[in-house]
Amino acid sequence: MTHKSWRIPRRTVLRGTAVSLALPFLECMAWAKPSAPRPRRLCGVYFPYGVSLPNAKNAEWNWFPTGEGREFQFNQSLLSLEPLRKEVTILGGLSHPQGRRMGGHDTGDIFLTAARLKGSQFVNSISLDQFAAERIGQETRFPSLALSSDGGVGEPTRSSTLSFNREGQPVPALSKPRQVFERLFTSSAESIDLQRRQLAADTSMLDLILENSRSLRRQLGKLDQRKLDEYLASVREIEKRVARSQKWLDTPRPKVDAEGLHLDADDHAPQEFIQTMYDLIYLAFQTDTTRFATFQLGSMNGATSIAGKFPELLGLGKNHHGLAHGAGKPGGAEALGKWDRFLAEQLAYFLTKLKQTPEGDGNLLDQTLVFYGSSNSKTHNNTNYPLVLAGGGQLGMKHGQYLRFNAQTPLSNLFATMLQRLGVETSGFGDSTGELTEVLS
Numbered sequence: 486m487t488h489k490s491w492r493i494p495r496r497t498v499l500r501g502t503a504v505s506l507a508l509p510f511l512e513c514m515a516w517a518k519p520s521a522p523r524p525r526r527l528c529g530v531y532f533p534y535g536v537s538l539p540n541a542k543n544a545e546w547n548w549f550p551t552g553e554g555r556e557f558q559f560n561q562s563l564l565s566l567e568p569l570r571k572e573v574t575i576l577g578g579l580s581h582p583q584g585r586r587m588g589g590h591d592t593g594d595i596f597l598t599a600a601r602l603k604g605s606q607f608v609n610s611i612s613l614d615q616f617a618a619e620r621i622g623q624e625t626r627f628p629s630l631a632l633s634s635d636g637g638v639g640e641p642t643r644s645s646t647l648s649f650n651r652e653g654q655p656v657p658a659l660s661k662p663r664q665v666f667e668r669l670f671t672s673s674a675e676s677i678d679l680q681r682r683q684l685a686a687d688t689s690m691l692d693l694i695l696e697n698s699r700s701l702r703r704q705l706g707k708l709d710q711r712k713l714d715e716y717l718a719s720v721r722e723i724e725k726r727v728a729r730s731q732k733w734l735d736t737p738r739p740k741v742d743a744e745g746l747h748l749d750a751d752d753h754a755p756q757e758f759i760q761t762m763y764d765l766i767y768l769a770f771q772t773d774t775t776r777f778a779t780f781q782l783g784s785m786n787g788a789t790s791i792a793g794k795f796p797e798l799l800g801l802g803k804n805h806h807g808l809a810h811g812a813g814k815p816g817g818a819e820a821l822g823k824w825d826r827f828l829a830e831q832l833a834y835f836l837t838k839l840k841q842t843p844e845g846d847g848n849l850l851d852q853t854l855v856f857y858g859s860s861n862s863k864t865h866n867n868t869n870y871p872l873v874l875a876g877g878g879q880l881g882m883k884h885g886q887y888l889r890f891n892a893q894t895p896l897s898n899l900f901a902t903m904l905q906r907l908g909v910e911t912s913g914f915g916d917s918t919g920e921l922t923e924v925l926s
Contacts (some may be wrong), residue, residue, distance in 0.1 A: 486925045490733070518862030519720065523845050524624075524776050525880060525907045526853040529614055530832065531596050532782040532810035535872045536825050537562060539818035540850075546822030548871050549577050550887045557887040559907070563827040565833040569875070570801035572836060572850060574924055576673030576872040578890035579899065582916060590785040591642040596860045597779065598649055599897045599915030600742055607641035611901050613856075613914065614777045620909050625775050626738070627669070632762050633781035634752070635793035636660025647779040658781060660791070663748040663760045668775050669765070670741045683728045686733050705745060739772035756831070757793040763835035772848060782828065796824045809864040832857055836875050851879040854903050870896065874924060879907040883926040899924065 583601030622628030639645035783792030
């Protein structure tokens, strides 16, 4: 490598009269650092009940922009994204074909899975974030991070998490900022010792299961042997997770200053709560604690969803469910539009933090794909999802455009494209039929 004259070795010291002082790390020493691929990240954000889509008379509160392609103008709902215009693409017309035949309030569960929930079993499939984490999430302490305003898993078709594992089971979401911070960044000696003892017990148990299985297998017929092998494959996956946990147990957690974070923000302060959750995802990405995160801003549980009362607290008159159903009434489009604007402002806050944080020869947003939107256009309408794709400038994404697609294009085509840009080798995702090349540079 040819060293420019202003680049200096990392071990350079300042020498004076009988003293020497090692320099701190400077940007001009960057060439001396061992080269390593920069992390690629994904964040999925969801809100329920769709958006304001009034007629031409109230077009200023239409969530979708005016015009198409690069010659578009944001309306009031997304105006806060104007400073980030070159970092975002607005997507219209996309939806999950399987979701079009489901109930209007049943599609939140499949926003990142593309499955069809039907009958009494409600069998989901793996979500986009878990699909990626399963393949390339092992390099960080936490393969993924699931957050929501309600927490836990909720109930089928009214889940309070966006994340689902390979078996289609919901991954519990965290909902309290302090709890999230402590899980990611704090660990006492007592808790480490407790985890160490638990992992040792888990290891002993798994060893015993695998040892006993060998003698048992010889006594079984071929069909039962296959069933046992399937069971043992899952045991070995658990064994790998235990080994991985043991490795990270002795790795110090990153030191993060909690000053400025509203860790005690709750459902009585919507802006503080949402921004703090975004802050925590930002810190998790910045410290490479995880590379895959989801954040559900309200579930389809109507008035019982914690985030459902946020519009009322912001002075918009109704809870979120009532606001969405009243969008067609006089003044309703503007009221829902103001809620849409509030959510977009929080998204802009998050994207701006990522963009303003240097990383390598770019910034955090350059290596992060942020997917934001709802599984309804209007409440009860499961087509034409309002969607924003942001970031990934150094992952081959092309932005600064408003793209409209026809109903023959499944949303999973975008998911397959995102996975490829994240470095996940896959032939597709869900019901994808190819890549969405329009978003690629």
